[in-house]
Amino acid sequence: MNLICCRGDPTVFEPYWRKAGERCSITFKGDQCLSYLTNPKALCWFMEPKLEEEIKKVHRIVGNAKVDDHHLVVGNGSSQLILAALYALCSPNHHTQPHPIDVVSAAPYYSTYQEEVDLLCSALFRWAGDAHQYDNKDEPYIELITSPNNPNGVIREPVVNRPGGRLIHDLAYYWPQYTAITSQLDHDIMLFTASKCTGHAGSRIGWALVRDEEVAKKMVKFIEVNSIGVSKESQLRTAKILSVASESCQEKGLNNFFLYGRHVMANKWKKLREIVKKHQRFIIPKYPLQYCQFSKDYVEASPAYAWMSCKFENMEDQDCEKILKDQNVIVRSGSRFGSDSKHARVSMLSREDDFNVFLQRLSAISKA
Amino acid sequence: MNLICCRGDPTVFEPYWRKAGERCSITFKGDQCLSYLTNPKALCWFMEPKLEEEIKKVHRIVGNAKVDDHHLVVGNGSSQLILAALYALCSPNHHTQPHPIDVVSAAPYYSTYQEEVDLLCSALFRWAGDAHQYDNKDEPYIELITSPNNPNGVIREPVVNRPGGRLIHDLAYYWPQYTAITSQLDHDIMLFTASKCTGHAGSRIGWALVRDEEVAKKMVKFIEVNSIGVSKESQLRTAKILSVASESCQEKGLNNFFLYGRHVMANKWKKLREIVKKHQRFIIPKYPLQYCQFSKDYVEASPAYAWMSCKFENMEDQDCEKILKDQNVIVRSGSRFGSDSKHARVSMLSREDDFNVFLQRLSAISKA
Known part of the structure; x- marks a missing residue:
């Protein structure tokens, strides 16, 4: 089945809001907001x-x-x-x-x-x-x-x-x-x-x-x-x-929404970098360490999208969208972003399970 | 204070929804609809x-x-x-x-x-x-x-x-x-x-x-x-x-939302027609009796707006918006609707209290 990674659909933070529970609930009565x-x-x-x-x-x-x-x-x-x-x-x-x-x-x-x-x-x-x-x-x-x-x-x-x-x-x-x-x-x-x-x-x-x-x-x-x-x-x-x-934001750990968000995103990037490094078939950007005035520490960016390109030496056409599509991973081609088809954008905002499927398929492509 | 009758803001049905109470309530949890x-x-x-x-x-x-x-x-x-x-x-x-x-x-x-x-x-x-x-x-x-x-x-x-x-x-x-x-x-x-x-x-x-x-x-x-x-x-x-x-709609009387709505609108039109008829200074449209397949009876329309024009015989400029504005009633001039300034649109969708103030001011203009 196709895995949809072409949209920036931000379901990644769902567990935080589930855990936050009743505090986030809001009720509308029939006569409100007319x-x-x-x-x-x-x-x-x-x-x-x-x-x-x-x-x-x-x-x-x-x-x-x-x-x-x-x-x-x-x-x-x-x-x-x-x-x-x-x-x-x-x-x-x-x-x-x-x-x-x-x-x-x-x-x-x-x-x-x-x-x-x-x-x-x-x-x-x-x-x-x-x-x-x-x-x-x-x-x-x-x-x-x-x-x-x-x-x-x-x-x-x-x-x-x-x-x-x-x-x-x-x-x-x-x-x-x-x-x-x-x-x-x-x-x-x-x-x-x-x-x-x-x-x-x-x-x-x-x-x-x-x-x-x-x-x-x-x-x-x-x-x-x-x-x-x-x-x-x-x-x-x-x-x-x-x-x-x-x-x-008054809290320090993962109860702090933004620190939770960073933790989850950084973790995804870490896993992606490991696979990319291991197989040497895709390239993803590196980001510099920068001081964050919100968290008061040095962090590397963990963007919402991975901007990937391929390095399959035996292939003439390095079409990243196509290569991923062959493994049922649907991404958005770089050509749509004013760039080239060697690049593709992959959403990092999906749910954990979907992201793990993505990593498995990426491994499978890399080994092929 | 100005009475705003220029917008079709439909607060007229608020009492129905207030009475309907809990049945109309809806609650959203934090992790829904992401x-x-x-x-x-x-x-x-x-x-x-x-x-x-x-x-x-x-x-x-x-x-x-x-x-x-x-x-x-x-x-x-x-x-x-x-x-x-x-x-x-x-x-x-x-x-x-x-x-x-x-x-x-x-x-x-x-x-x-x-x-x-x-x-x-x-x-x-x-x-x-x-x-x-x-x-x-x-x-x-x-x-x-x-x-x-x-x-x-x-x-x-x-x-x-x-x-x-x-x-x-x-x-x-x-x-x-x-x-x-x-x-x-x-x-x-x-x-x-x-x-x-x-x-x-x-x-x-x-x-x-x-x-x-x-x-x-x-x-x-x-x-x-x-x-x-x-x-x-x-x-x-x-x-x-x-x-x-x-x-x-399974109910016959005023618990039926649409029959309630018609009752409220028809009542407003009745009051407006009485004042217009009494003072003979404004003209509002008449609508034919028509058979309604929903309510299974003959009804006269009770539109969301009154399309009014003036007949002040002593005035040269029959600008309906201006005449109403002089009594602090803000309506929308007919010229905005591809018509002329003799006409104006008055919302009939306001709350009961506001509508009664409108009728009072209309009476005051008519007597002037």
């Missing part, structure tokens, strides 16, 4: 105040992003917020600009960016590919910076660095379970998602920290027109889950 | 099977739409589904078509359609205004048919009726509390929303019944790229609420 509105006078009128409070709290405790000088905008996952941000950054000029604004990201980049940007063939913005290759020198542009990067886990800075550029920082994976927290980031637009923070992808809650008020207002406008807000049930449940995660 | 996926092999892979079952059940019981030959697609409210449907109907041709496909709707039309269609300046589709005025004879087009219509409550048919036309039926208000259920509709694309069915707008759950499999698949693709699915908490809670609504 209204579209939460706070009609707030900038983000559909955002639950409790969610805002818990998002700010967890960022302060983890120390990964500054929240005090930013406006908070909640969205249906960070996907919707990327579109909202593109709309906000492009809409003021669309009647005067001669063509859509270029959107770039350094390869390998998250495979969905291109799909998202091009989906409706907008006259406001268009996908312009790899930021490293971008040479449209005199035009305004938007650069998406994913840090740690999806698919390869590296910490990133903008690469175009030209006047007229606007930046969107996708920080979905900038949490202690995946990487060292080395500084409190303070960018203009910073995107996060519950999916990768606590693992609750089914709730579809993302949030943006936005410095400029006008940009934040336009993002809210986009979400208002696109979906008239965001599920209140999901917002209130995410607030609950985040409050439990924040509270757990 | 995955993005629900049923990877299903056409709508992010839809909860329980929601699909309850949606089909309520349509069968109410008798307002055929469900057996249609695919079900769930969305973040029906707003997102409108965009998904436009994408699905336009995307196959966008590389060959010379310009965006025209989207029309008969005036007065729902004010948000135009905003939605034009938001991203898509090359796939564009707003072309009032279907009655549409004379772009040789082009493909899409007509949005809202029935009962928002803002004026009338039952509608397509008006352009030309080859090459594709139809989207927005049936948000085709439920017994607003109008007689005169037939089981069987259109190609039919949109519904929990907001107007049960009043749970905060959940942001809409659904589409789609005859053509390819169109349904493309709608799913749009939602996948736009927001990677739909809140599972909202889906499961909506399933619960719908199951209680369906079950209540």
Whole structure:
């Protein structure tokens, strides 16, 4: 049977939440949350105040992003917020600009960016590919910076660095379970998602920290027109889950959610590295030791994805996706990320059992 | 203080759900709903099977739409589904078509359609205004048919009726509390929303019944790229609420949710008609008596909005929004609906107390 490793489905933290038990439960009565509105006078009128409070709290405790000088905008996952941000950054000029604004990201980049940007063939913005290759020198542009990067886990800075550029920082994976927290980031637009923070992808809650008020207002406008807000049930449940995660940070060991997450992820990476080292048929990235201000120790990154490539000397076509597919392991080809088919992205976010099956099949390929 | 009657915020049914009590409650534990996926092999892979079952059940019981030959697609409210449907109907041709496909709707039309269609300046589709005025004879087009219509409550048919036309039926208000259920509709694309069915707008759950499999698949693709699915908490809670609504249909009196809803709405309309009749300063539509197959009796519609116009003989400028605003009643001007400022839309979906304040202020204006 096929083993699905192509999606970043974050079921890896399930045991933590199972153990956390009743403290995480939330009940909705029939007459709750009927209204579209939460706070009609707030900038983000559909955002639950409790969610805002818990998002700010967890960022302060983890120390990964500054929240005090930013406006908070909640969205249906960070996907919707990327579109909202593109709309906000492009809409003021669309009647005067001669063509859509270029959107770039350094390869390998998250495979969905291109799909998202091009989906409706907008006259406001268009996908312009790899930021490293971008040479449209005199035009305004938007650069998406994913840090740690999806698919390869590296910490990133903008690469175009030209006047007229606007930046969107996708920080979905900038949490202690995946990487060292080395500084409190303070960018203009910073995107996060519950999916990768606590693992609750089914709730579809993302949030943006936005410095400029006008940009934040336009993002809210986009979400208002696109979906008239965001599920209140999901917002209130995410607030609950985040409050439990924040509270757990008072503990040192594996009761601390983020230290638990790091432990589980590091353990998976350790097992993967052992097999890769033993068989010498695949290559995975190494990450430097870095001091984490959250855990106060030196750690190596344990990213959400393994960005693998092959070294089968007897093969002409080193198509990593295909090689893995022959063993019924479904991964996403590097070509989807603006890279090549020698590479593939493998999710490290699966349940323990599935991950062990992956390791067995990887061994089998390596021995073949 | 301003009284907000400009939004269709459906808090009117709150007392029913409060009384229904525990039967409507739903609890989520911390380890539930972590995955993005629900049923990877299903056409709508992010839809909860329980929601699909309850949606089909309520349509069968109410008798307002055929469900057996249609695919079900769930969305973040029906707003997102409108965009998904436009994408699905336009995307196959966008590389060959010379310009965006025209989207029309008969005036007065729902004010948000135009905003939605034009938001991203898509090359796939564009707003072309009032279907009655549409004379772009040789082009493909899409007509949005809202029935009962928002803002004026009338039952509608397509008006352009030309080859090459594709139809989207927005049936948000085709439920017994607003109008007689005169037939089981069987259109190609039919949109519904929990907001107007049960009043749970905060959940942001809409659904589409789609005859053509390819169109349904493309709608799913749009939602996948736009927001990677739909809140599972909202889906499961909506399933619960719908199951209680369906079950209540076994009862005859006000325990039956839809009969309760009709009673409350009819009562509001009765009060409004009395005041309008007494003072002779405003005009509201009359609706014909129609046989309702759900309740098995003749009923007059009690729409979600009152589409009002003024007849102040001494005034030159009969701006209905402005006249009401002078009494601190905030409504939406007819000009926003492709009509004129003599008209305005007033929500009939507010809580009883707010509605009574509205009636008082309307009396005060009328006497002035």
